[in-house]
Every structure is written in structure tokens, then in C-alpha cells.
Amino acid sequence: MSQEPSRYNIKETEAKWQRIWDERRSFEAREDSAREKYYVMEMFPYPSGRIHMGHVRNYTLGDVVARYKRARGFNVLHPMGWDSFGLPAENAAIENKVPPAKWTRENIAAMRDQLKSMGLSIDWTRELSTCEPEYYKHGQAIFLDFLEQDLAYRRESWVNWDPVENSVLANEQVIDGRGWRTGAIVEKRLLSQWFLKITEYSDALLEGLGALERWPDKVRLMQRNWIGRSEGARVFFSLSGREDRLEVFTTRPDTLFGASFCAVAANHPLAQELAATDPKLAGFIAECNRMSTSEEAIETAEKQGYRTTVTAAHPFVAGRELPVYVANFVLMEYGTGAIFGCPAHDQRDLDFARKYDLDVTPVVAPRDADPAAFAVGDTAFVEDGVLINSDFLDGLGVADAKRKAIDTLAAQGDGALSITYRLRDWGISRQRYWGCPIPVIHCPDCGAVPVPRADLPVHLPEDVSFDKPGNPLAHHPTWKHVPCPDCGAAAERETDTCDTFFDSSWYFMRYCSPNAADTVFERDAADYWMPVDQYIGGVEHAVLHLLYSRFFTRALKRCGHIGVDEPFDGLFTQGMVCHETYRDPDGNWLFPDQVRDGADGGAVDAATGAPVRRGRAEKMSKSKKNVVDPEAIIESYGADTARLYMLSDSPPDRDLEWTVSGIDATWRYVNRLWRLFVTPPGAVAPRDAAQPADLGGAASSALRDIHRTIADVSSDLDRFHFNKAVARIRELTNGLGDLKGDADDIAWVRRVGLDTAARLIGPIMPHLAEELWQHLGHETPLVDTPWPEFDPALIAEETVTMAVQVNGKLRGTVELAPDTPSEAAEQAALALEAVQNLLDGKPPRKVIVVPKKVINVVA
RNA sequence: GCGGGCGUGGCGGAACUGGUAGACGCAAGGGACUUAAAAUCCCUCGGCCGGAAGGCCAUCCGGGUUCGAGUCCCGGCGCCCGCACCA
Numbered sequence: 001m002s003q004e005p006s007r008y009n010i011k012e013t014e015a016k017w018q019r020i021w022d023e024r025r026s027f028e029a030r031e032d033s034a035r036e037k038y039y040v041m042e043m044f045p046y047p048s049g050r051i052h053m054g055h056v057r058n059y060t061l062g063d064v065v066a067r068y069k070r071a072r073g074f075n076v077l078h079p080m081g082w083d084s085f086g087l088p089a090e091n092a093a094i095e096n097k098v099p100p101a102k103w104t105r106e107n108i109a110a111m112r113d114q115l116k117s118m119g120l121s122i123d124w125t126r127e128l129s130t131c132e133p134e135y136y137k138h139g140q141a142i143f144l145d146f147l148e149q150d151l152a153y154r155r156e157s158w159v160n161w162d163p164v165e166n167s168v169l170a171n172e173q174v175i176d177g178r179g180w181r182t183g184a185i186v187e188k189r190l191l192s193q194w195f196l197k198i199t200e201y202s203d204a205l206l207e208g209l210g211a212l213e214r215w216p217d218k219v220r221l222m223q224r225n226w227i228g229r230s231e232g233a234r235v236f237f238s239l240s241g242r243e244d245r246l247e248v249f250t251t252r253p254d255t256l257f258g259a260s261f262c263a264v265a266a267n268h269p270l271a272q273e274l275a276a277t278d279p280k281l282a283g284f285i286a287e288c289n290r291m292s293t294s295e296e297a298i299e300t301a302e303k304q305g306y307r308t309t310v311t312a313a314h315p316f317v318a319g320r321e322l323p324v325y326v327a328n329f330v331l332m333e334y335g336t337g338a339i340f341g342c343p344a345h346d347q348r349d350l351d352f353a354r355k356y357d358l359d360v361t362p363v364v365a366p367r368d369a370d371p372a373a374f375a376v377g378d379t380a381f382v383e384d385g386v387l388i389n390s391d392f393l394d395g396l397g398v399a400d401a402k403r404k405a406i407d408t409l410a411a412q413g414d415g416a417l418s419i420t421y422r423l424r425d426w427g428i429s430r431q432r433y434w435g436c437p438i439p440v441i442h443c444p445d446c447g448a449v450p451v452p453r454a455d456l457p458v459h460l461p462e463d464v465s466f467d468k469p470g471n472p473l474a475h476h477p478t479w480k481h482v483p484c485p486d487c488g489a490a491a492e493r494e495t496d497t498c499d500t501f502f503d504s505s506w507y508f509m510r511y512c513s514p515n516a517a518d519t520v521f522e523r524d525a526a527d528y529w530m531p532v533d534q535y536i537g538g539v540e541h542a543v544l545h546l547l548y549s550r551f552f553t554r555a556l557k558r559c560g561h562i563g564v565d566e567p568f569d570g571l572f573t574q575g576m577v578c579h580e581t582y583r584d585p586d587g588n589w590l591f592p593d594q595v596r597d598g599a600d601g602g603a604v605d606a607a608t609g610a611p612v613r614r615g616r617a618e619k620m621s622k623s624k625k626n627v628v629d630p631e632a633i634i635e636s637y638g639a640d641t642a643r644l645y646m647l648s649d650s651p652p653d654r655d656l657e658w659t660v661s662g663i664d665a666t667w668r669y670v671n672r673l674w675r676l677f678v679t680p681p682g683a684v685a686p687r688d689a690a691q692p693a694d695l696g697g698a699a700s701s702a703l704r705d706i707h708r709t710i711a712d713v714s715s716d717l718d719r720f721h722f723n724k725a726v727a728r729i730r731e732l733t734n735g736l737g738d739l740k741g742d743a744d745d746i747a748w749v750r751r752v753g754l755d756t757a758a759r760l761i762g763p764i765m766p767h768l769a770e771e772l773w774q775h776l777g778h779e780t781p782l783v784d785t786p787w788p789e790f791d792p793a794l795i796a797e798e799t800v801t802m803a804v805q806v807n808g809k810l811r812g813t814v815e816l817a818p819d820t821p822s823e824a825a826e827q828a829a830l831a832l833e834a835v836q837n838l839l840d841g842k843p844p845r846k847v848i849v850v851p852k853k854v855i856n857v858v859a
Numbered sequence: 860g861c862g863g864g865c866g867u868g869g870c871g872g873a874a875c876u877g878g879u880a881g882a883c884g885c886a887a888g889g890g891a892c893u894u895a896a897a898a899u900c901c902c903u904c905g906g907c908c909g910g911a912a913g914g915c916c917a918u919c920c921g922g923g924u925u926c927g928a929g930u931c932c933c934g935g936c937g938c939c940c941g942c943a944c945c946a
Contacts, residue, residue, distance in 0.1 A: 217864095218941080222862095222940095225861090225941075225942060230945075249946065251946065263946095301944080303944080329944045330946080331945065331946085334945045335945070335946065336946095338946095341946085347860085347944095348944055420945080542941080543941090648871090648884070649884060649885080654872095656871090659870095659871095661886070662885070664885095665886095666884095669884090671898090715875090723873090727882065728882095728883080730884075731882080734883090804879090805878085805879085807926075808878095808926060808928095846926065847926090850878055853879085856878080856926050858926050858927095
């Protein structure tokens with residue numbers, strides 16, 4: 001007579017526990033210097049309107065860490081906020097005639113409810129939103145601090161202009177010559193812009209990477225490459241008929257004797273000056289500026305140059321004059337915007353020299369080559385070798401020659417050792433409305449005047465019109481017209497707003513005291529919580545957001561706001577959530593629920609039965625329609641099932657493929673767990689039952705498994721091996737399901753096992769775990785129950801199974817005590833029949849014993 | 860072009876510093892229960908030979924180091940990612 005197990009009611013149970021945690025204020029964090037803090041956060045979302053599976057994965061990972069650390073006794077801070085300025089709100093305003101502020105706030109409300117349905121252990125009292133004056137007021141104060149510290153400045157600059165966004169893009173936002181959001185070909189324009197001096201921290205940011213041991217190597221490497229430090233030399237070339245000298249950066253000063261020309265960028269001052277009196281040069285420069293910087297364009301673009309009338313004197317060879325070109329392949333933004341060309345040892349210079357018939361003299365020869373016969377054809381020789389044709393450098397290796405060339409240049413006053421970075425200052429001006437106003441007023445007499453701190457915030461007006469293209473702030477009737485704070489004359493506000501990466505570069509510090517009205521953040525709170533112990537998010541921010549945040553933290557330290565250099569002690573980059581793609585015969589994308597399995601393993605359109613082409617799993621994206629809505633999943637399977645699925649099978653740093661069979665299987669396990677607790681396969685001892693004096697074999701082995709599982713799951717969670725932690729928990733609960741009988745020792749160990757299982761699944765499936773914990777008779781909620789401890793004595797194996805190999809091939813196993821001496825193990829192995837047969841009566845040549853692992857007999 | 864990563868059953872993935880390859884799960888097949896289906900439960904599941912015991916082969920391919928290699932080294936092939944006219 002089996003009793004019908006009561007069904008696990010997801011909706012009621014999840015809502016119930018969310019309410020209880022809320023009432024108990026379980027996740028509100030308070031500074032407490034007596035307790036060890038743990039600050040864990042995930043990258044805050046852009047409020048697009050609905051959460052997607054990437055969010056579910058991100059916040060599940062963070063929540064497992066937060067709840068686990070909490071159970072381990074840490075004082076955990078786990079906050080949430082909204083990266084709420086940005087372009088989509090403006091697009092929505094233009095398309096749907098809804099004000100950006102309203103659209104954004106409604107989206108936040110909707111997404112907050114969705115996130116809450118996941119049962120995240122977040123301190124919602126610290127919620128912040130970057131588009132609210134309470135937040136951006138302090139961003140503006142930071143900008144003023146940066147101005148005072150000389151970390152922000154204004155200059156005319158060639159910028160990346162996105163013609164669709166009608167705005168400037170940072171270099172980091174240009175991908176393959178296209179805008180990172182719009183995909184439009186980026187043009188070059190000269191505009192007056194605000195910049196932050198991130199380059200002042202090039203070396204600090206580079207060196208700081210070394211200490212970030214809990215960051216993925218890949219991200220550190222990407223930042224290292226992005227900063228792009230190269231050592232070389234500055235060389236000054238005297239110019240014919242001019243007073244000034246041409247300053248060139250090179251990493252190959254050793255090849256100076258092979259120089260056959262100099263070249264400057266189209267926007268180099270020298271080129272600009274010469275163009276004023278040379279219309280043909282002006283035309284050439286205009287052409288260069290039109291040239292796209294896309295990958296295809298660069299690959300196919302020919303090296304082109306315009307030979308000026310100026311020549312440059314070789315610093316080492318008296319009387320040798322090098323022609324000076326304006327060339328399309330020289331970048332104004334890197335180095336000094338000018339190069340010397342050594343065609344024999346640089347492929348670009350070689351291509352250029354061949355086209356314009358310039359001299360190609362090798363000055364470095366391979367060590368095994370005959371120097372007299374060595375010549376360069378179509379491929380430049382860029383490896384190490386021996387210097388030739390180079391006067392006082394002849395015979396040296398490249399490294400030595402570099403040093404000697406620089407020393408000589410320095411002694412002559414014609415150059416110096418120099419380090420150049422790829423990293424450039426961060427242009428933050430955006431010709432957009434929905435962003436943090438830059439707190440500056442432009443006065444015709446006083447210039448750019450900072451808004452006095454007492455006048456902050458500079459409110460972003462919400463009564464704007466999107467009827468005209470461009471920035472609505474610029475056509476607002478009243479907003480920009482203000483008196484100059486210095487002289488009182490009629491002046492105009494800066495109508496540019498900040499890049500949204502400005503807002504996200506310090507929000508993790510604001511979380512420490514999100515309601516501080518008069519300071520950027522409270523120093524004590526920031527000192528307690530910072531740095532973030534664990535930050536979790538996508539790799540797509542490996543350079544942009546993470547580098548800016550590291551810069552901000554250093555800059556804010558300089559401004560006296562914070563004491564740390566690095567914001568994120570640990571970083572984890574999660575993989576993407578993927579799904580198969582589907583297209584109909586016309587090539588149109590189909591949503592997964594528009595497709596069903598066809599007869600022969602193929603896919604067909606669920607409505608029409610027409611064949612559907614199944615594509616490989618790719619990152620879920622609206623454009624390819626391969627998306628699954630988390631809300632629908634939580635609605636039908638519950639948050640716990642969705643969370644468990646995010647953690648099972650795929651390691652968190654790899655991509656995860658969403659499948660129906662996967663979520664169904666997870667759901668079946670959730671129900672199996674429920675049944676295991678509600679209708680266990682035998683008696684469960686009372687909560688406070690003492691351990692029986694004698695445990696039988698089954699009970700004692702089950703107890704070992706329980707303790708082993710605690711040890712394994714703990715170390716798996718510590719190391720972000722969540723998929724393995726889930727596997728260990730499944731093994732434990734499978735074992736508990738197989739443990740049959742009502743004997744006292746079995747009932748007792750079953751109690752221990754169920755208690756332990758509930759606690760171990762707590763961080764992963766918090767609602768179910770609470771419910772099961774309560775079902776087991778516990779009055780204190782699991783959320784306030786510490787993580788289980790394991791007994792090291794029980795972890796130690798009673799016996800070990802050692803592999804017995806003959807010549808490295810497995811031939812059997814022997815069960816031995818872990819401390820069996822090697823000689824005894826050897827005897828046990830040699831006694832095996834299989835080993836005897838292979839030895840064929842002869843003595844073994846050698847026996848290798850690796851304690852607890854393997855005995856290898858060499859026949 | 861430069862830099863980095865990865866390659867294990869039909870699939871996702873385990874295998875800590877070289878030591879019993881394939882944990883855990885998905886899919887598949889067989890069976891039980893059911894009028895039937897779903898759910899649930901039991902069994903099989905890398906390949907080949909064999910009735911079985913067992914044997915041989917097997918971690919992208921080819922070499923090497925080692926008593927022993929998925930793991931280390933050298934050389935290929937393939938896939939993925941980042942940067943890119945950076946002087």
C-alpha cells in the first residue's frame with residue numbers, strides 16, 4: 001500500500017521562500033569589521049525589457065557563490081543594479097514615441113520582477129540605476145575631480161564617427177572598421193572632445209595585471225595586448241630647408257643603415273602644413289581620410305604615398321638624404337605618426353619601396369647566410385641575424401645593435417630610448433541624449449568652465465523631442481542656455497553626454513554605500529567591502545569595461561576616494577548560452593517552438609510540415625530567433641530547475657547548449673529528489689537521534705560516501721567546477737535512493753544523508769532545498785544554516801584498489817590497505833594468476849609500486 | 860600576419876601535480892507496470908573477436924620521452940577566440 005507522494009508545487013514553494021527570505025531580510029548586508037567580508041557581484045544588466053538566458057546563467061553562477069560563501073560564514077555583499085543609460089532607450093523613443101526615461105524605468109520594473117523570480121540572494125536595498133540623478137550626480141562629481149587632477153581634458157581630435165548613431169565611438173567600439181552596435185562603416189572626423197588620461201596609467205595597468213592571479217590568463221593577455229607596450233627609440237631627422245626635425249618612433253633602430261625613406265601620416269602636422277601650399281597633396285590627404293579602416297579595405301588597399309619636396313638627413317651617414325613621403329599606411333594615432341622605412345626588414349616598407357622603386361639594402365643577414373650574397377626579394381627578413389652594411393654596427397646581433405644604435409643616437413642628440421603604447425586616451429564625449437551630462441559650461445570669454453559642485457547634478461531634461469536627427473539636448477529650447485559660472489555672461493552647456501562605460505566604471509564602489517547623498521561613496525564602507533572578491537560576467541568585456549574600471553579605481557584612489565588599486569580580485573568569465581538555429585527553405589529564421597522533429601531525424605515546420613534546415617548551436621540572439629524565454633521556463637519548470645540546468649553538464653566557462661531534453665531531464669531529477677525526501681525508501685531517524693553504537697557495512701559505507709561528497713562538493717564549488725559538484729550530488733542522492741531498509745543504523749545514516757543533501761543543494765536550488773530542509777523537521781531556515789563539515793577520518797579510505805599492470809597494461813586489481821608496504825603490494829600483485837601466466841615462470845625484471853595507485857610489473 | 864585556446868563514446872562532459880580512460884548526465888535499445896500512452900522502475904550501451912572466461916584496438920594524425928602518456932616534448936591537420944597597415 002503505497003501512499004501517493006504529494007506533488008512538489010513549484011510556484012507556491014518558490015514564492016513562499018522568496019517571501020520568507022524577504023521578511024527575514026536575509027540578504028541585507030551590513031559592514032561588520034568583526035566578520036570576514038566577501039563581495040560577489042555579476043555584471044549589471046542593461047534594462048532591455050526582459051531577461052535572457054545569458055542573464056539567468058550569469059546570475060545563477062553568482063548566486064551559487066554568494067549563497068555558498070554565506071553558508072561558509074562570510075559576511076556577503078551581493079548587490080544588483082541597472083546600466084540604464086544608452087542608445088536602445090533613444091531608439092525606442094524614436095520608434096515608439098515613448099520617452100527614454102519612462103521606457104527605461106518600466107523595463108527595470110519588469111526585469112526586477114523577473115530577477116526576483118529566480119530567487120537570487122541579492123541585497124535589493126542597495127539597488128542602483130545609472131540613469132537616476134542620485135547616481136549620475138556623483139559621476140559628474142567624479143568628472144570634476146578628474147578635471148582637477150588633470151585626468152580629464154579637452155582637445156580637437158580625429159574621431160571615429162558612426163554615421164548611423166550620429167556619434168563618436170571609442171576605438172574599442174570599432175570592430176573591423178564598423179560601429180560595434182550599428183555595423184555601419186566608421187568615418188574619420190575632427191571634433192572637440194573630452195578625454196580621460198588612461199594613458200597616464202599605461203604602465204600601472206600593465207604591471208597590475210601580474211598580481212591578478214584570480215583572473216583568467218586569457219583576459220590578462222587581452223589587456224596586455226590592448227595596452228601594447230613596445231620598446232624602441234625616438235629618432236630625430238633633420239629636414240631640408242626647415243628648422244624643425246621629424247620625430248620618428250621605431251622598434252628597430254638597429255636597421256637605421258637600411259633606411260631608404262621617411263613617411264608621415266596624412267594628418268601629421270608636417271603633411272598638413274605642406275598641403276596648405278600643395279593642392280595635390282591636399283587631395284591625397286583627403287583621399288586617405290576617406291579610406292575605410294575595415295579589414296577588407298586594409299587587406300586590399302595598396303600602399304600609397306605622396307613624395308614631398310622635403311628630405312630627411314640620415315643621422316649616421318653624412319650627406320645621405322631620405323625622401324619624405326606622406327603615406328596612407330602610417331597611422332597618426334600610433335607612435336609619433338611618422339616612420340623611417342627600412343624595406344629589407346619590414347614587409348610594409350618593402351611593399352612601398354618596390355612600388356616607388358626605392359633602395360632595398362639588407363642590413364641584417366641570417367647567421368648561416370653568406371653576407372655578401374644575401375638579398376631580399378618579395379619577403380622582408382624580420383628575424384634575428386647579424387648586422388651587415390652598417391658601419392659601426394656590423395657583426396653585432398640585433399639586440400646588441402639596437403642598444404648601440406640608441407646609445408649613439410643619444411650621444412649625438414639625435415634620438416633616445418623610447419617606449420610607446422598602443423593604448424590611447426579614452427574619448428568619452430557622445431553626441432547622444434540618453435547619457436550622463438558632462439558638467440561643463442562653455443563661455444565665449446572664459447572657455448570651458450566646470451559646473452560648480454553646489455550646482456550638481458546637471459539634470460538631464462526629460463522633456464525632449466526626437467523629431468530632428470542628432471542630439472535633442474542641442475535643440476532643447478532652454479536647457480543649454482545658462483550664465484557662465486565665472487563671469488555671468490551668456491553661455492552654453494556642454495551638450496555631449498558621457499560614454500556609458502563611464503557610468504559602469506565605478507558602480508561596484510557605489511554599491512558599498514548606494515544611498516550616500518553628499519559623497520561619491522562613503523570611504524569606510526568602500527574600505528570594508530572593496531575590492532570585489534568575485535566578479536562574474538561575459539568575456540566580451542575583457543578589454544573595455546574591465547580596463548576602464550581598473551583605470552577608474554586608480555584614478556579615484558588618486559582623488560582620495562578609495563584605498564585600493566585594483567577593483568576586482570577575482571574574475572570569472574562565463575560561456576554563452578547557445579541553441580540550434582532553424583531556417584525555412586526561403587532562409588527565414590524560425591523560433592525553436594515553431595519547429596518539431598520530422599520523421600527521418602530532420603526538422604519540420606510545426607505549423608506547415610515544411611522541411612526546416614537545422615543549423616549548429618550558436619549564441620542565442622533575437623536576430624537568429626534561437627532564443628528561449630527564461631520567464632516561460634521558470635513558469636513551467638520553476639527557477640530551481642532552470643538554475644540547476646545552467647549548472648549541470650557544461651563547465652561554467654564554456655558555452656552551454658540549451659535543449660528541451662536537457663531541461664526535461666533536469667526537471668525529472670528535481671522531482672526524483674522531491675520523492676526521495678517525501679517518500680524515502682525506508683525509515684528516517686529523528687532529527688536529534690544519536691549515532692548507533694555499531695554501523696553495519698552498508699551504513700558505514702554510506703556514511704563515508706556522504707562525507708566524501710561534502711568534501712568533493714565543497715572543493716568543486718571553491719574552484720567553480722559547478723558541473724562536477726552537481727554530478728557528485730547526483731551520486732549521493734542516487735546512493736541514498738538505493739539504500740533500502742529500516743534498521744536503526746540505516747535509518748540514522750539516511751537521516752544524515754538527507755540532511756546533508758538538502759544543505760549541499762542549497763546554493764544551487766535554494767527554494768527546493770529550503771522546502772526539503774523544513775520537511776526534514778528543521779525549524780531554522782537553511783539560509784541561516786551553516787555549510788556541512790566533513791570528518792577527515794571518514795574520508796580516508798579503508799582499503800584502496802590498486803591497478804596491477806604488466807608492461808604498462810592493466811591485468812587486474814588488488815584490494816589493499818592504504819598503508820601497505822611496497823614489498824607486500826608487490827607480492828600481492830605477483831600472486832595474481834594473470835601476472836603469473838604472463839611471467840611464464842621467469843622472475844620480473846623490475847616492479848614499480850606507486851602507493852595507493854598502481855603496481856607495474858616489467859616482464 | 861601576430862597572439863592565445865581547444866581536439867576524449869552518437870552528444871554534453873569526468874579523469875587533482877603522468878598511474879585502472881569514459882564519473883555524472885543526455886540520446887538510443889531491451890524489459891517491467893499499464894487496455895494504451897505518459898510518468899516511474901530494472902537492464903544494456905566506445906569498437907572488433909568470442910558462447911563465456913577473456914583478448915585485441917581505442918582519447919585528431921605521425922613521431923618521441925617513460926616501467927607507464929588523454930596528460931609531457933617535437934612535427935602535422937582541424938576548429939574556436941582576441942588583435943591587426945602598431946613602425
